[in-house]
Amino acid sequence: MTAIVWIRRSLREHDNTALVEASKEHEKVIPFYCVDENYFENSTLGHPRVKFWHDSLKELRDNLGDEKGKELIVRKGKPVEELQKLIKETDADAVYHNRDYTPYSRERDQKVQEELEIPVETFKDIVMFEKEEILTNSGTPYKVYTYYSKKWFKNEKKRPQEVKEYKTPELESDEIPSLKELGYEKPEDMEVWEGGRENGLERIEDFKDKIWNYDENRDYAWKDATSKLSPHLKFGTVSIREVFWEAERIKARNPNDDTSGIKTWQEELAWRDFYIQVLWNWPETTEKPFLEQYEEIEWRSKEEAEEDWEAWINGETGVPFVDAGMRQLKKTGWMHNRLRMVVTSFACKDLWLDWKDVHEYFNKMFIDAEIASMVGGIQWAYSIGTDAQPYFRVFNPFTQGEDYDPDGKYIRKWVPELEDVPDEHIHKPHEMNQIEQENCGVKIGEDYPEPIIDHDEERKKAVERFEDKKD
Ligand SMILES: Cc1cc2nc3c(=O)[nH]c(=O)nc-3n(C[C@H](O)[C@H](O)[C@H](O)COP(=O)(O)OP(=O)(O)OC[C@H]3O[C@@H](n4cnc5c(N)ncnc54)[C@H](O)[C@@H]3O)c2cc1C
Numbered sequence: 001m002t003a004i005v006w007i008r009r010s011l012r013e014h015d016n017t018a019l020v021e022a023s024k025e026h027e028k029v030i031p032f033y034c035v036d037e038n039y040f041e042n043s044t045l046g047h048p049r050v051k052f053w054h055d056s057l058k059e060l061r062d063n064l065g066d067e068k069g070k071e072l073i074v075r076k077g078k079p080v081e082e083l084q085k086l087i088k089e090t091d092a093d094a095v096y097h098n099r100d101y102t103p104y105s106r107e108r109d110q111k112v113q114e115e116l117e118i119p120v121e122t123f124k125d126i127v128m129f130e131k132e133e134i135l136t137n138s139g140t141p142y143k144v145y146t147y148y149s150k151k152w153f154k155n156e157k158k159r160p161q162e163v164k165e166y167k168t169p170e171l172e173s174d175e176i177p178s179l180k181e182l183g184y185e186k187p188e189d190m191e192v193w194e195g196g197r198e199n200g201l202e203r204i205e206d207f208k209d210k211i212w213n214y215d216e217n218r219d220y221a222w223k224d225a226t227s228k229l230s231p232h233l234k235f236g237t238v239s240i241r242e243v244f245w246e247a248e249r250i251k252a253r254n255p256n257d258d259t260s261g262i263k264t265w266q267e268e269l270a271w272r273d274f275y276i277q278v279l280w281n282w283p284e285t286t287e288k289p290f291l292e293q294y295e296e297i298e299w300r301s302k303e304e305a306e307e308d309w310e311a312w313i314n315g316e317t318g319v320p321f322v323d324a325g326m327r328q329l330k331k332t333g334w335m336h337n338r339l340r341m342v343v344t345s346f347a348c349k350d351l352w353l354d355w356k357d358v359h360e361y362f363n364k365m366f367i368d369a370e371i372a373s374m375v376g377g378i379q380w381a382y383s384i385g386t387d388a389q390p391y392f393r394v395f396n397p398f399t400q401g402e403d404y405d406p407d408g409k410y411i412r413k414w415v416p417e418l419e420d421v422p423d424e425h426i427h428k429p430h431e432m433n434q435i436e437q438e439n440c441g442v443k444i445g446e447d448y449p450e451p452i453i454d455h456d457e458e459r460k461k462a463v464e465r466f467e468d469k470k471d
Pocket of ligand 1: 337
C-alpha cells in the first residue's frame with residue numbers, strides 16, 4: 001500500500017496532518033512536492049517570500065534525506081500532470097494533502113479531485129478550526145470576531161502529532177531550481193529573513209520570554225515584542241497546534257503568574273482562523289468589499305494617483321511613521337502589525353488609493369502573504385470589511401507615531417535621514433524652522449519631503465465620501 005502525500009504549504013514533517021494520516025495507513029509513503037515553474041514566471045513575487053519558501057523547501061528535502069529510507073520527491077511541472085505520472089510510476093493507492101482555503105487553491109484542488117483516478121484524501125492542518133466548524137447559534141458563519149473567538153477558545157483543540165514509521169520507495173527526484181534559475185536573485189540592499197523549520201523553532205524559543213508582556217508591548221514596533229512567526233505559519237515550517245500548545249505549556253508551568261500576555265497572543269491565532277473562515281465563506285471578498293454598500297466607491301487607481309502612489313510605496317510621504325513602515329516592508333518584506341494598520345489607513349483615508357492596488361502590492365511584497373489575513377486587514381482599515389474599523393474613526397498618522405513610537409526609535413531606524421532630528425520634532429519634522437533644520441542637518445523639501453497631504457482636510461473628505469455611500 002503506497003500513498004503519495006502532496007505537500008504544498010505545510011513544509012515540515014512533524015505534525016503534518018496529511019503525512020501523519022498517511023503514515024498510519026501506509027508503509028510506503030511518498031512525500032511529494034511539485035514546483036510549478038509557471039507560477040514564478042507569471043507572478044511578480046518579492047524576493048523575501050520566494051527565498052523563505054526556497055530555504056524551507058530545501059531544508060525539508062535535506063532533513064528527510066538524512067533519515068534512512070525517507071526522501072522528498074520533487075518534480076517540476078503542473079500538479080495534476082505530475083501527480084498522474086507519479087501514480088503511474090508507483091502504483092500508489094491514494095493521494096493525501098492538507099486543505100487550503102484561498103480561491104486559487106480551491107480551484108486547483110478541485111481539479112485534482114476530479115482528474116485523478118485514485119482516492120484523494122484531504123485534511124485540516126493549517127488552522128485550528130475551519131470552514132463551518134464554528135457557527136453562530138443560528139447556524140451561520142461568524143462575521144464578528146468577538147463572538148467567534150469565545151467559541152474558538154472554548155472548543156477542544158487538537159494536539160500536535162508525530163508521523164509513524166514509513167519508507168519512501170526509490171524514485172527519481174528533480175533538483176529544486178535555484179533562486180537564480182527562478183529569476184529571484186537577491187536584490188541589493190535588502191535584509192532578508194531565513195526560512196526553514198529550524199529557524200521557526202528558534203523563533204518560538206526566542207518568543208517564550210516576550211510572550212508574558214505581549215499584551216503591553218505588541219503595539220510598539222521598536223520593542224520587537226511580537227513573535228515574527230507569520231512567515232513560518234504561512235509556509236507551515238511550524239504548525240498552528242505546535243505554537244498554540246507551546247503557549248499553553250508556558251502557562252501551565254507558571255500557574256500563579258499573570259497570563260494575560262499569553263491569552264492576547266493566542267487571540268491573534270484566533271484572528272488568523274477567523275479571517276480564513278471569512279475567506280472560505282465569502283471568497284468574493286478578494287475582489288469586492290465585504291460591505292456591499294461600498295462596492296461603488298470610486299477609488300483612485302495607482303495610475304491616476306501615480307505621484308502619491310510612488311511616494312507611498314517608497315516611504316516618501318513626509319509622514320515619518322508611515323514612511324518608516326513602508327521602508328521596513330521594502331527592505332525586509334515584513335512590517336509590524338501597528339504599521340500595517342497605519343499605512344493602510346493612510347492609503348485609504350488620506351490618499352484614497354484603490355484597496356485592490358494596495359492588496360496587489362502587499363501580496364507581492366509580504367514575506368508572510370496570507371490572502372485571508374491580508375484582505376481582512378486591508379478591508380478592516382478601509383472600513384469596508386467584516387467587523388471593520390468604522391469609517392468615521394480615522395487614524396491620525398502623526399499622533400499614531402507619537403503614541404506608538406514616542407522617542408522615534410522605529411522612525412530613526414528606517415528613515416535614517418531623520419536620525420538627528422530632536423525628539424520633539426521627529427513626528428513632524430516639517431514644523432522645524434530654518435535654524436532647527438540646519439542644526440540637525442535635514443533640509444525639509446530636499447533631504448526629506450514635506451507631507452504630501454493635509455491630514456485634517458483629507459480626513460473630512462474621506463468621511464464625507466463614506467457618508468455618501470453608507471446606506
Ligand atoms: C493591512 C494588513 C495586512 C495584513 N496582512 C497579513 C498577511 O499577509 N499575512 C499575515 O500573516 N498577517 C497579516 N496581517 C496580520 C498581522 O499584521 C500579522 O500577522 C503580524 O504582524 C505578523 O507578525 P507576528 O508574526 O510577529 O505576529 P504576532 O503578533 O506574534 O501574532 C502571532 C500570529 O498570529 C497571526 N496574526 C497576528 N495578528 C493577526 C491579524 N490581525 N490577523 C490575522 N492573523 C494575525 C499571525 O499568524 C501571527 O504570526 C495583516 C494585517 C493588516 C492590518
